[in-house]
Amino acid sequence: MKTLVLFLALTAIHFVTNAQDTKGISITVTVPNVSSSDGAVLFGLYDEATFMKAAPIKSTKGEIKNGVAKITFTNIPAGEYGISCVHDANSNERMDFEENGMPKESYGVSNNNMSYGPPMWSDAKFEVGNEDLELEIRF
Structure with a gap:
């Protein structure tokens, strides 16, 4: 009988602690300096495998x-992530480029490290732990 009670107690504790772990974290992202109210800002949350290579x-x-x-991303498990965003001024759901390859629309990435060339994972990555995050990305 003691074994059964102990087993049930440990099982209940396991389910309670795992339920808390699967809740995930919220990441609130603010872009404070959008140049116009045209269109919208598109946000993507990436891991290392998908950053600048695949869909977010x-x-x-x-x-x-x-x-x-x-915006707020919800139910994010712990790990390393990067965020990119673009001001989609013409509402075509993608980033537009000049003929020479330069972006026509403003963009930014997490950590606000904007160097020449495409954003790098090592510059954009941040850690999600066990607390909600608030990030600011500037264009």
């Missing part, structure tokens, strides 16, 4: 109000 793990569109776009 999660994506969303942020409405622009008074030059600010703000």
Whole structure:
């Protein structure tokens, strides 16, 4: 009988602690300096395998109000991530480029490290632990 009670107690503890782990974390991202209210800001959340190579793990569109776009990614497991965003001024759901390859629309990445050339994972990555995050990305 003691063994059964102990087993049930340990099983209950296991389910309670695992339920807390699977909740995930929220990442709120704000872009405070959007140049116009045209279109929207497109946000993508990436891991190392998908950053600048494939579709984001999660994506969303942020409405622009008074030059600010703000979104929240929810239920994000712990790990390393990077975020990129672009001001899709013409609402065509993609980043537009000049003939010479330069971007026509403003963009930014997490950690705000904007060097020449495409963003690098090592510059954009950040750690998600056990607390919600608030990030600011500037264009």
